[in-house]
Amino acid sequence: MRLGSGAEFDLIRRFLATPAAAADGAPGVRVGPGDDCAVITGDGIALTVDMAVEDVHFRRSWLEPREIGYRAAAGALSDLAAMAARPVGILASLALGPGDEDELGPAVMEGVAAAASDAGAVLLGGDVTRSPGPLVLDIVAAGQAARPVLRSGARPGDELWVTGTLGGAAAAVAAWIDGREPEPAARTAFARPTPRIREALWLAEREVPTAMVDLSDGVAGDAGHIAAASDVRVVIHGPALPLGPGLAPGATANAGARSAAGGVTGAGSASSAASLEVLRLAAAGGEDYELCFSASPGSVAAVAAEFEVVFGVPLTRVGRVEPGSGAVVLDATGSAVELEGFQHWRAR
Numbered sequence: 382m383r384l385g386s387g388a389e390f391d392l393i394r395r396f397l398a399t400p401a402a403a404a405d406g407a408p409g410v411r412v413g414p415g416d417d418c419a420v421i422t423g424d425g426i427a428l429t430v431d432m433a434v435e436d437v438h439f440r441r442s443w444l445e446p447r448e449i450g451y452r453a454a455a456g457a458l459s460d461l462a463a464m465a466a467r468p469v470g471i472l473a474s475l476a477l478g479p480g481d482e483d484e485l486g487p488a489v490m491e492g493v494a495a496a497a498s499d500a501g502a503v504l505l506g507g508d509v510t511r512s513p514g515p516l517v518l519d520i521v522a523a524g525q526a527a528r529p530v531l532r533s534g535a536r537p538g539d540e541l542w543v544t545g546t547l548g549g550a551a552a553a554v555a556a557w558i559d560g561r562e563p564e565p566a567a568r569t570a571f572a573r574p575t576p577r578i579r580e581a582l583w584l585a586e587r588e589v590p591t592a593m594v595d596l597s598d599g600v601a602g603d604a605g606h607i608a609a610a611s612d613v614r615v616v617i618h619g620p621a622l623p624l625g626p627g628l629a630p631g632a633t634a635n636a637g638a639r640s641a642a643g644g645v646t647g648a649g650s651a652s653s654a655a656s657l658e659v660l661r662l663a664a665a666g667g668e669d670y671e672l673c674f675s676a677s678p679g680s681v682a683a684v685a686a687e688f689e690v691v692f693g694v695p696l697t698r699v700g701r702v703e704p705g706s707g708a709v710v711l712d713a714t715g716s717a718v719e720l721e722g723f724q725h726w727r728a729r
Contacts, residue, residue, distance in 0.1 A: 407503040409469040409525060421469050421505070423525035429460035431522075435515035443557055446485045448572040450492025450518065456597060457520040458500045458576040459670040463595035464531070465585035466524035468502035468578060474519040476512035489518070500578050530585055532610035535592035535675035541615060541700035542681050544577050544672045547600060548659070549625025551666020556627065567627030574670040580692050581672055587684055590674035599665040600673055600699070601720040605708040607675060614705030615675075620713045622663045623697040657718070664710050665720045675702050 412420035433439065433453035444452070454471055461468050473493045477486045486509070494504045505523070549570030553563035563571070577595070584590055592607045600617060608615040685696045710718045 407470070410503060410505065421523055423469060425466075425525060425527040425529065427461055427464055427466035427524045427526040427529060429457055429522050431457035431460065431520050433518040433520070435517070437515075440557070441516075443553075444572050446488035447492035447495070449516070450489035450494075451496045451573055452492075452571070453518040454493045454496035454520050454522075455500075455574045455576050455670060457522040458496065458502070458578065459574070459595040459597065461500075461522050461524040461526075462576045462578040462581040462672065463593055464524075464526050464529040465581045465590070465593070466526035466529060467582060468497070468500045468522060468524045470503045470505035470523055471497050472505050472521040472523075473507035474521075475507065475509045476514075476517040477509065478512055478514070478516060481516065482509075482511075485516075489516075493518070493520070496576075500576055528585070530581070530590050530593045530674075532592050532594055532607050534590075535607050535611035535613050535615070535702045536677075537613055537702055537704045538678060539591055539675040539702040540678055540681065540698050541604065541617065541673065541675055541702060542696055542698050543596070543600065543623065543674075544580055544696060545669070545694050546623045546625035547596065547669050547671065548622075548628045548663035548666050550574065550668035551599075551662040552625065552627030554666070554668075555662065564627045567625065570625055570627075571668060574668065576670060577672045577694075580688070580694060583688065583691065584672075584674070584684075589676050589680050589684060590672075591676055593672055593674035596669040596671045596673050597667060599667040599669070599720075601664040601708065601710050602667075604673055604700070607673070607702075608706060608708045611675075611702070612706070614703050615700060615708040616703060617664065617700040617708065617710045619660045619664060619710050619718060621697065621699045622660070623695060623699075624659065624663055625669070628659050628662055657712075660710070660712065660718065661720060664718075673699075 409421050409423050411422055433456065435441065439449055454473070457471060458468055473490065475486060475489065497504050549567045553567040553571040556563040556567065581593070592611055594603045594606050596603050600622070604615045604617060681696060681698070688696055710720050712718050
């Protein structure tokens with residue numbers, strides 16, 4: 382790593398010293414870290430960016446530094462999964478507070494590099510700066526998507542499916558906000574999410590998804606993106622949602638996973654029915670990083686058993702696509718539930 386002298390560049394050298402950060406010779410990478418730009422090759426380059434801000438997306442009291450970096454990178458990599466893009470590498474920008482450059486910064490970047498490595502990508506470079514405020518990570522992910530799966534392909538009559546389980550990360554945040562320690566599996570769902578990259582590529586190779594999105598803000602909100610892009614109505618059957626760890630009946634819902642500093646509009650109160658509280662966490666908690674996709678009738682059922690054997694992850698049908706607009710969540714009685722995914726700015 383040939384950089385000039387200076388404390389900033391010494392810190393960058395530390396970031397790139399781990400084996401997981403090695404980019405030289407990686408597939409799709411012509412020029413790795415050390416120049417003004419990284420250079421990648423590929424057919425159909427997919428690019429995305431995602432930010433993680435202390436006390437908005439996480440709190441230091443909840444996570445180890447390495448977990449902070451891992452989950453920030455996983456969020457960006459999940460966007461590649463949503464389009465069935467094969468990851469090539471990530472760029473990571475880091476704003477560190479006073480004293481964070483000694484131990485926290487390098488540990489955070491270890492987590493970033495580990496998430497990239499687990500996804501089959503490399504750390505291509507980035508930037509680091511001093512900040513008087515909170516810790517901030519800005520992650521750019523690059524991948525190859527010769528035949529990307531878009532949000533705009535859903536058609537009336539399609540089925541709506543999700544991978545994995547929903548609400549575990551939100552249950553962890555609800556526990557922390559409530560002064561409790563989350564269940565270990567719920568904590569893992571928040572601290573170390575798995576971008577469903579291999580799963581997305583597998584499904585896309587079989588031409589199963591007609592439209593797809595990753596669940597960062599909750600299926601109640603993210604399914605609306607498919608509805609808007611495809612000019613259809615998406616109906617989600619709440620009782621069909623596969624519940625993640627920590628969502629036993631009676632779980633409190635004092636916060637959404639994408640808002641570590643405050644409450645969420647529509648979250649259940651102590652007087653709410655337990656089933657409604659659980660539904661809110663599963664449908665609107667966010668940070669699941671599972672896949673939500675539409676598919677023609679019967680196409681998923683034909684491959685579901687093999688999928689679950691290969692990946693150890695369930696596929697669950699949670700709704701349907703019909704003519705109209707918007708997305709709606711129905712309860713067990715068929716009544717619409719007032720839910721929305723996480724939003725940084727809400728109408729007052």
